[in-house]
Amino acid sequence: xxxxxxxxxxxxxxxxxxxxxxxxxxxxxxxxxxxxxxxxxxxxxxxxxxxxxxxxxxxxxxxxxxxxxxxxxxxxxxxxxxxxxxxxxxxxxxxxxxxxxxxxxxxxxxxxxxxxxxxxxxxxxxxxxxxxxxxxxxxxxxxxxxxxxxxxxxxxxxxxxxxxxxxxxxxxxxxxxxxxxxxxxxxxxxxxxxxxxxxxxxxxxxxxxxxxxxxxxxxxxxxxxxxxxxxxxxxxxxxxxxxxxxxxxxxxxxxxxxxxxxxxxxxxxxxxxxxxxxxxxxxxxxxxxxxxxxxxxxxxxxxxxxxxxxxxxxxxxxxxxxxxxxxxxxxxxxxxxxxxxxxxxxxxxxxxxxxxxxxxxxxxxxxxxxxxxxxxxxxxxxxxxxxxxxxxxxxxxxxxxxxxxxxxxxxxxx
Ligand code: SF4
Numbered sequence: 019x020x021x022x023x024x025x026x027x028x029x030x031x032x033x034x035x036x037x038x039x040x041x042x043x044x045x046x047x048x049x050x051x052x053x054x055x056x057x058x059x060x061x062x063x064x065x066x067x068x069x070x071x072x073x074x075x076x077x078x079x080x081x082x083x084x085x086x087x088x089x090x091x092x093x094x095x096x097x098x099x100x101x102x103x104x105x106x107x108x109x110x111x112x113x114x115x116x117x118x119x120x121x122x123x124x125x126x127x128x129x130x131x132x133x134x135x136x137x138x139x140x141x142x143x144x145x146x147x148x149x150x151x152x153x154x155x156x157x158x159x160x161x162x163x164x165x166x167x168x169x170x171x172x173x174x175x176x177x178x179x180x181x182x183x184x185x186x187x188x189x190x191x192x193x194x195x196x197x198x199x200x201x202x203x204x205x206x207x208x209x210x211x212x213x214x215x216x217x218x219x220x221x222x223x224x225x226x227x228x229x230x231x232x233x234x235x236x237x238x239x240x241x242x243x244x245x246x247x248x249x250x251x252x253x254x255x256x257x258x259x260x261x262x263x264x265x266x267x268x269x270x271x272x273x274x275x276x277x278x279x280x281x282x283x284x285x286x287x288x289x290x291x292x293x294x295x296x297x298x299x300x301x302x303x304x305x306x307x308x309x310x311x312x313x314x315x316x317x318x319x320x321x322x323x324x325x326x327x328x329x330x331x332x333x334x335x336x337x338x339x340x341x342x343x344x345x346x347x348x349x350x351x352x353x354x355x356x357x358x359x360x361x362x363x364x365x366x367x368x369x370x371x372x373x374x375x376x377x378x379x380x381x382x383x384x385x386x387x388x389x390x391x392x393x394x395x396x397x398x399x400x401x402x403x404x405x406x407x408x409x410x411x412x413x414x415x416x417x418x419x420x421x422x423x424x425x426x427x428x429x430x431x432x
Contacts, residue, residue, distance in 0.1 A: 027266055060110030061102070062274075062308050065118050065317040065329050066090065068129070072120040074154055074196055077187040078219060078248050078257070082333050084120055089129075090320040092136045098318050098347045099140035099147075105352040108143050108313050116150045118129075119329070123157040127165050134169050150174065152217065154188070156196050158203040173214040174244075175204065180234040183223055201238075208239065213241035214320055215287075222248075222258035225266045228273035236283040244287035249330075249392060257406065264409040271418035279426045288411070292419030293428075305386045310368050313352065322347040324355060327364060328391030339364060344397045367400040374403040385412045429432045 068090050070083040102109060115137070117130075130149075137147055150172035166173060177200055178184040185195025207214055216235070218224075224231060235243055247267070248257045259267070275289050295303045308314035309328045317325040317332045323343045325332040331342040342364070345355040355361060372387030379385070385408065390400050392407035 030212050044343060048159050049385075061108050061113060061313050061316050062110075063315045064102070064113055064115045065315065065332075066095070066098075066115055067119050067319045067332065068122055068125045069131075069315070069320055070115055070120050072154070073124050073191075074121070075189060075191045076154075076219075076267050077189065078221065080249070080330060081119060086329065087124075088320050090318075090322075092129075092132050094318075094320075094322045094347065095133050096140045098322065101138045101347050101351055102316075106144070107322045108352060111146060113145050113147045114150065115147055115151055118152040119332070121154055121157070123153050125160060126260055127161045130165055130169070130171075135318050142166065145307045147170070152176070154196070155200040158206065163206070163212060166212060167210075173207070173212065174277060175200070175207075175214050175216050175239075176219070177204070177216045178218050178221075179224060179231045180227075183221075183227065184230070186223055187219070187221060204238065204240070215244065216240055217244045217246055220245050220247050220259075220267070220270075222263060222266075222388055223262065225270045228270045229277075231270075232274045232277045232284060236281070240284065242285050242287070245248075245411075247407065249395070249407055259406060259410060261406055261409055264406075264414050267410045268414040268418050271414060272421055275418055275422040276425065279428065281424055288415045289422075292384070292416050293423060295416075296420070296423070303384060303386045305372060307386060309389050309391070311389060312356055312365055318347065324350070324352075326361070328394075330391040331394070364400065370401040371399075371403065374401070378403050381408075381413050381416055384416050388412060406415075 031205040070081065070089060071088075072079070072081065072084040075084070093144055102113065133149075134149060141147060149169055151166075151341055152174040153176070155175040155177065165171065176188070177197075178186075178188055181195065181197040184197040184200075188196045189202075190196060204214075235241075271288070274284075275286065278286055278289060306314070313326050315326060315329055316327045319325070319332055323332075324345050324347060325342050326344055327342075331339075334342055336342060340360045342360075344350075344358060344361050350358075368387075369388045371390070371393055375385070375387040376382050388403075388405065388408045392405045393400050393402050396402075396405045398409065
């Protein structure tokens with residue numbers, strides 16, 4: 019493993035050289051931010067919380083306000099879009115919107131027809147908006163399928179694998195498993211040839227069942243799977259994973275990556291990302307990534323409050339960080355929000371934490387400092403390096419990807 023000196027030596031010299039060559043980044047680049055507004059572009063993802071409400075009650079859910087049935091208004095969406103259009107410095111040609119956190123399908127279908135139209139009208143043709151849903155998949159029906167098709171909405175479905183794993187955590191408010199309902203709806207998606215990917219939350223229960231996990235997705239033709247570990251954040255203040263489980267996670271990953279590289283029937287986001295990081299280095303993994311620079315990701319809650327950096331900060335309570343709210347679309351433009359002291363304070367602390375990563379971590383060149391929310395929720399500050407999260411989702415992923423890519427002769431070795 020990269021983190022283990024003895025095993026560093028097992029990585030081929032060629033590969034190690036490739037990794038090391040990605041480690042350098044110029045000081046001048048670091049000093050650009052955040053005072054140069056243009057350097058914050060583009061917004062890579064706009065997350066809109068249409069409602070905090072969710073119809074189910076997963077045991078590991080981090081959302082603190084998921085019984086709240088308030089809804090975002092069409093007016094707020096138009097103002098949000100106009101604020102963004104008034105800040106072309108932070109926009110690219112495409113603005114990807116994800117409707118997420120609570121469950122987007124607890125809103126009426128007609129809401130999205132109106133919302134998508136209002137947002138489109140407010141762009142004045144200056145940017146193309148694409149839409150996606152991250153859904154628990156329990157409420158899908160023909161009306162949603164028509165909406166998804168009508169607006170070319172991309173779909174991510176939360177599904178934790180086979181029933182005996184999924185139903186441990188993804189349950190209704192009455193405590194019943196949701197697997198059967200979701201699989202019925204996935205069948206409908208497949209019959210209608212609607213593409214989707216899956217986000218699966220990996221808990222301790224998943225780790226001992228790599229073959230059952232892989233077989234499930236393979237059998238149902240679910241080709242694109244992203245792995246999110248159970249994290250300590252917001253409402254979920256403990257996890258079945260800890261520093262002690264990272265080796266178990268590594269073994270789990272080696273097995274599923276190995277099978278993926280052999281038969282290709284299931285593709286994992288983590289394997290693809292690690293492979294790209296290894297291949298393309300700093301072109302792929304930037305110190306100023308989506309979550310570590312202002313407005314790489316913008317999150318707007320149902321009241322028009324704006325958050326940035328890690329999306330999970332939306333809804334967190336903190337005296338030191340003004341509840342992480344950078345501004346509100348009704349009062350503040352994005353240029354002002356960039357210069358508010360709260361934005362600067364969070365940004366500077368995130369960068370200090372990344373400095374610690376750079377000076378202490380052998381994985382830095384392939385990670386560039388991790389995710390701020392995990393640092394904050396695990397340690398109460400952004401100014402730290404290692405987390406339980408990065409032990410699993412960075413270090414174990416990189417180690418497992420390197421191991422399996424070498425095993426399958428998919429990296430250059432001497
Ligand atoms: S976040 Fe973790 S893995 Fe990434 S550079 Fe920092 S200490 Fe290393």
